[in-house]
Amino acid sequence: MVQELLYIKDVTKTFSGVPVLRNVSLTVKPGTVHALMGENGAGKSTLMKCLFGIYREDKGQFFLNGREVNFTDPKDALEQGVSMVHQELNQVTQRSISDNIWLGRYPRTGPFINEQKMRQATLALFEQLSIHLDPDTILSRLSVSQRQMVEIAKAISYDAKVIVLDEPTSSLTEKETDLLFSIIGELRKKGVSVIYISHKMDEIFRISDEVSVLRDGSYVGTEETANLTMDNLVKMMVGRQLENRFPEGTNNPGEVHFEVKNLSTRYDPRIQDVSFSVRRGEILGVAGLVGAGRTEMAEAIFGIRTRESGNFFIDGKPVSLDSPGQAKKNRFAFLTEERRHTGIYPVGDITFNSTIANIASYRTGLGLLDENAMKRDTDEKIRAMRIKTNSRRDLIRTLSGGNQQKVIIGRWLLTDPDILILDEPTRGIDVGAKYEIYQLIIQLAMKDKSVIMISSEMPELLGITDRIMVMSNGRVAGIVDTDTTSQEEIFHLATKHINNTKEAEV
Numbered sequence: 001m002v003q004e005l006l007y008i009k010d011v012t013k014t015f016s017g018v019p020v021l022r023n024v025s026l027t028v029k030p031g032t033v034h035a036l037m038g039e040n041g042a043g044k045s046t047l048m049k050c051l052f053g054i055y056r057e058d059k060g061q062f063f064l065n066g067r068e069v070n071f072t073d074p075k076d077a078l079e080q081g082v083s084m085v086h087q088e089l090n091q092v093t094q095r096s097i098s099d100n101i102w103l104g105r106y107p108r109t110g111p112f113i114n115e116q117k118m119r120q121a122t123l124a125l126f127e128q129l130s131i132h133l134d135p136d137t138i139l140s141r142l143s144v145s146q147r148q149m150v151e152i153a154k155a156i157s158y159d160a161k162v163i164v165l166d167e168p169t170s171s172l173t174e175k176e177t178d179l180l181f182s183i184i185g186e187l188r189k190k191g192v193s194v195i196y197i198s199h200k201m202d203e204i205f206r207i208s209d210e211v212s213v214l215r216d217g218s219y220v221g222t223e224e225t226a227n228l229t230m231d232n233l234v235k236m237m238v239g240r241q242l243e244n245r246f247p248e249g250t251n252n253p254g255e256v257h258f259e260v261k262n263l264s265t266r267y268d269p270r271i272q273d274v275s276f277s278v279r280r281g282e283i284l285g286v287a288g289l290v291g292a293g294r295t296e297m298a299e300a301i302f303g304i305r306t307r308e309s310g311n312f313f314i315d316g317k318p319v320s321l322d323s324p325g326q327a328k329k330n331r332f333a334f335l336t337e338e339r340r341h342t343g344i345y346p347v348g349d350i351t352f353n354s355t356i357a358n359i360a361s362y363r364t365g366l367g368l369l370d371e372n373a374m375k376r377d378t379d380e381k382i383r384a385m386r387i388k389t390n391s392r393r394d395l396i397r398t399l400s401g402g403n404q405q406k407v408i409i410g411r412w413l414l415t416d417p418d419i420l421i422l423d424e425p426t427r428g429i430d431v432g433a434k435y436e437i438y439q440l441i442i443q444l445a446m447k448d449k450s451v452i453m454i455s456s457e458m459p460e461l462l463g464i465t466d467r468i469m470v471m472s473n474g475r476v477a478g479i480v481d482t483d484t485t486s487q488e489e490i491f492h493l494a495t496k497h498i499n500n501t502k503e504a505e506v
Helices: 044-051 074-079 097-102 115-129 144-157 174-189 201-207 230-238 294-301 324-329 350-362 371-384 401-413 431-446 458-464 487-494
Strands: 006-015 018-028 033-037 059-064 067-069 082-085 162-166 193-197 210-215 218-224 256-265 274-279 283-287 307-314 317-319 332-335 419-423 450-454 467-472 475-481
Touching: 006 044, 018 044, 033 044, 033 201, 033 230, 044 059, 044 082, 044 162, 044 193, 074 082, 082 144, 097 115, 097 144, 115 144, 144 162, 144 174, 174 193, 174 201, 193 201, 201 230, 210 230, 218 230, 230 431, 256 294, 274 450, 274 475, 283 294, 283 431, 283 458, 283 487, 294 332, 294 419, 294 450, 324 332, 332 401, 350 371, 350 401, 371 401, 401 431, 431 450, 431 458, 458 487, 467 487, 475 487
Parallel strands: 018 218, 033 193, 033 210, 082 162, 162 193, 283 450, 283 467, 332 419, 419 450
Antiparallel strands: 006 018, 006 059, 059 067, 210 218, 256 274, 256 307, 307 317, 467 475
């Protein structure tokens, strides 16, 4: 009897001469959830992309059910029983849900696509997975979390033996995460193995059977989850002990800096009569369920969404924020939620991605760009943000998700903003890098910057903010002091304006 479903042996991979994986070997048993952990840039996603046929390893072997496999591309991997849900969604957003699930394998009647059969197959799949979506819905109309569930359903539809889930809950609500874990439990019973990549430590201890850790491209070890503690796991990942999950908040909020009064947006999802203020040196958290309007509110402030009514004030004086250009002139910075689609320029190098928001400041008297200054500032941010890269000339798409996020944060810091709007700033970032970003946010607040931080992770809202504004169905349900509130109070507020106090379903 084969003791392992998947065996990875001595895999090595380099990019531009820089080792990313160094002789990595590990075993995945049948019918188990095998967590793959490590800091950003440790090589987790690269290893899985080698398995899935996206990258070609320099050396090494993969064995599935005791037979050596060498997938030439993702289609080959899918056809042979290996499926993967990527951290950064890669979907055809202008096509329907059904089209996205069955793309490349449409059911046909003669030369024609059988639309009815495809719809029925999608409905049957969704019924099995307890997903409540219309298969004909255009993907662009879905929330990020709904699109994530569609991608997970697509992976399961291949009837794979091994399913790789790379940060699958990064955009999911607690209810959706529970649904995903239920689906994983059913897959486990059927003998399917799930390789689960996540930076959320509580999920790893809740769902996994074994944990393998990579550090700087090398294999550290594999342990049964039941034998691990969080401290031991963190030490395996970062090579040192992290005493506290969150830095001590040493900022001291002062007078009101920025104020929003009666903000409403013109188009759906409608933001309704939102009012709040944030003080100098304050970290204001923004909580709420998916669909609560947190991102839409932030986009309206930054001038991306059309404002129907409402006013903005900085230090008590009215300001216009009807475009991102106006927002930048008023020293706003906006870190967007979807890094891949609205954050990075994937075909640009790190220098371009670091300096683009501040490009006007690099122009000389002749209108040319001062490339030396751009290089100097980029190198400084690479050092300050501890970005793992070989060179500022590397394309940003070659970096891990967490290092891409650090580049974008560094980009906005080069504009010297006074008011920072951070939408899910630590999504897809490992525990060590999260701590560094928390420190950075607190340091910004200590310099009298005002920070508005949207997060779906309740522990980090409770860990580093001064106050938390809770949104529900496009409205402010309440603003609470972090020191005196609880998760229960925040959840109660989050459901305040939802019909029948039910969460929006996937």
